[in-house]
Amino acid sequence: MAGVAVDVGNRVECDGALGTVKWIGEVPGTQGMWYGVDWDDENRGKHDGTHNGIKYFETQYPKSGSFVRPTKVSSGMTLEAAVRGRYQDDPTIETHVTDMLQKTINARFVEVVGMEKIGKKQSKLEELETVVLDGWMVWGAGNSDLAKLLPRLQDLDISNTLLSSWESIAQITRQLPSLRFLNISGNKLKLPNNPDELQESVCHITHLVLNNMKGYTWSDLMTCCVMFPTLRKLQVAFNKLCKLGPVPVGLFDSLEEIDIGVNPICSWEEVCHLGTIPRLESLNVNNCQLKKVVFPSVPVHEKTKLFPNLKNLMIANNPLEAWESVGELNKLQNIKDLVISYDENITLYFQEFAFARISNLKVLNRTRLTPKEKRDCELFYLKSFSEDYYSSGGTEDTSASHLSQEFTLKHPTYLKLVEEYGAPVDETKHRSQKSQKLRDLKIELKIITPDDAEREPIVKSFLPTTKISKVKMMLKRQLKINPAAHINLSYCPTKAILWQSATVFEIRMDNDMKEMDFYSIVSGDTLMVRWE
Template sequence: MESGKMTVGSRVECEGARGTIKFVGEVATTPGVWYGVDWDEESRGKHDGMHKGKKYFETRTQTSGSFVRPAKVNAGVSLEEAVRGRYQDDTTIESQHTEQLQRAIGARFVEVVGMEKIGKKQSKLEELENVVLDGWCVYGAGDSDLMKLFPRIQELNLSNSLLSSWESVANIARQLPRLKFLDLSGNKLQLPERPSELVESMSNIGHLVLNNMIGYGWKEILTCCVMFPTLKKLQVAYNQLTTLGPVPSNILSSLEEMDIGANPVSSWEEICHLGTLPRLESINANNCLFKTIDFPGVSLNQKTELFPSLKILTVANNPLELWDAVGNLNKLPVLENLVMSYDEKAHIYFQEFAFARITSLMVFNRCRISPKEKRDCELFYLKSFSDEYYGSGGKEDVVDSEVSLEFLRKHPNYLLLVKEHGAPINESRFRNQKLKDLKIKVTVRTPNDPKREPFSKAFLPTTRVAKVKMTLKRHLKINPATNVELSYCSSNKDKLFEIPIDNDMKEMEYFSISSGDILLVRW
């Protein structure tokens, strides 16, 4: 941009530092035009806009302002100039960008690796679909006809540029009808007085990135979202957000993915403000500061009305109370995929227990399990805490259980799993008995092969049905791949009917088989 076009509000770069022009004109006792700049980093400035007792402009801090001559600052380039420099190997633009990098990192020699190769590959501007101009000091559209120059652009990265307003962004987006993705991270954009007037220009954009925005809080981010009626994915990481606040019902109604990570949000209650978004399927809340996950007012085994569509949640690197957090996440109605940090040495079997405690969970830390594996995790969870269950008032018949509130708070879905799979074996009954006295002794018969003589077999009541079948196949010399069916007849004369043993994962005692009964084997 020519220095004559610079106005109050324009963004400039000088020796790697960036700021906003707050004054253009002469300063007392010094002839010629000066820019009064309020720098993004207060250490770059020298004063608060005051010179010899006269206030020329306002600054954010007492030391973020200074006066500079127009020749000292970089006023930026238009979008066309930046694209040509980046993708057509325009030596003039490339040298400007290289000089900027030299100033920014304090290096005398900088080589932009790969520029020639990229330029040759994508020299046809009308074929460009993905344009990355991170750090290229773009100030706006300029006077070019962008629709004619770049008819196919779908993704545009203008992060760390010299854009100064949302009007300048809208002027670019309006001329790129295929634009779907827009990255404006690291910019300082003045909010429009009437955001709704820019909606038409932004109506095709479905993915917006506003990471590390300068001077933006949650209120400013929501104001920006008014301009994007079809937004499906929003990234607002690294914005120093501590609170979020309610989301108005007229915005973000189509949002499906949200990245709120790397913000110092210390309360899960703030994340819950996103729970009113009807289509939100994925939240990234990594590297925040909340210690708990809770849904107040929702009882132990109820589902929350918040997050009706949330399937994917990532909360890695948060100082969470892990056990309570996993229990409360079961209150999410459709959660399928969870990412959570934990110490494997301190929390043995945490992954298996997470699958058991969150009913709808099928992927944990990118590990997907099958329905059968999910069931195995649930059975393992029941068995692992069986002593605690029976010690707190649990019974083999869940209807008769009077489990303590303390146990239910720690294991909120335990009784539901007992109802589904049956109670685990109460192994405490057997601990003071000798092993030989624990074994169940039965007579094995083969109804389909009556010529085989009956024989006796003994096994522990905690032996799984699958293992009993394997043992019987070896004894009867049956092909291991053969499907074997078991049932038994009780030795009790009052119970003459045949009882099927039809679940390989259950332990034999689950079927109430006892010593003296007749075990029937069919294949």
């Protein structure tokens, strides 16, 4: 298919490879015109733009340059042609796409399966709200009347195309006033000389995707974002960013979500540059190279002024010191939803402890806890580190506690939980001998079945570290209950019986992952078994 006339700076395609025309002219010793092309693939060319000692053009890699005859390259198609080829039955476009695929995979014959069905599904272009042209060789709008062609268009994906400038993008977007989502990832675009002049053409975009922008730095990305004053969501993943740098004041006053994932960012200090964005609610830093989260200038019990409205943080697949980082995340004022990776072999019960260590956390790795479940996690956390608490200067009377700095840094929310729920039992006071025999450590319980009065009570012993799920399995065998039945456990403390209360005081044991001693059950208590 014939494309637009090629000038220096235009993007072209040849045999599936993309490049930028850096020079047009004649080469001594040959006849006819040549294009000097700098290929995106560093191994696609043969030289650095130098031929017979003469430097014709600059290349980005030592061997990414080639001289190519104009007839060998394609300058692409207009957006309208691509839309008609993608969504309507245009045999000319079908032939062009087939030719491109044939060259790319070096096949003599290619059949594009389903091509004849594409247009039939969405042939009414005036009703289209979403257009996806990822990988189509679009160079620009041309002379098309896009406002008439796509009057209802809201989402446009023109990633990995032959677009070469922001001016060509502005020519497209100014004709599409209903457009809100724009994906121009994977394009090699020359930075605009005057981005302010293009703002009127693109300012209605609220969700912008600038992934893999082929050589853009953080500063380049910020320059481009000046054109989008009402931006609410920005994606800049896959850009090989090591550093971010400050965000210009006022640039992202409307921004609520940003994705900087899959960039080799090592320092949390770089991420903190985003902390000045006033309305930022969601931050994605998955798959970076962050080693820790730290707010060094913020005392352990205080909140940072950075990220004042951040609610959702995705920080998975980073080589984090997860335990320490979770403690630092408690310094965020409004964090409620966290996605994070951790090694279960290093930190047992990480998920339960994370809910206790981040006061406002409600969702962890897509798991939402009820208020009761969060309370259980907090109580479990208190009990799990009670020995460390007392050995570090803690007391049952919190006003008399003199906790070590090491404990406070490691457990920043512990004292607050003690104040809320009371101090955990100081088990060191009751541990008079370490060589106690196993049978002396067991809890002896009277077991009854309230819904089956004919069953005689039995007495059975359990280790305090036995999980509730295992207790249920043991009781199914002991009481010969159907293995498929659902068992509910509760217990009545001996003290409640001694009080001779008119109402039986039962404590439900409703978390299968907890151990017996989590519920403070002791020898002599009565265990009640019910099943459905």
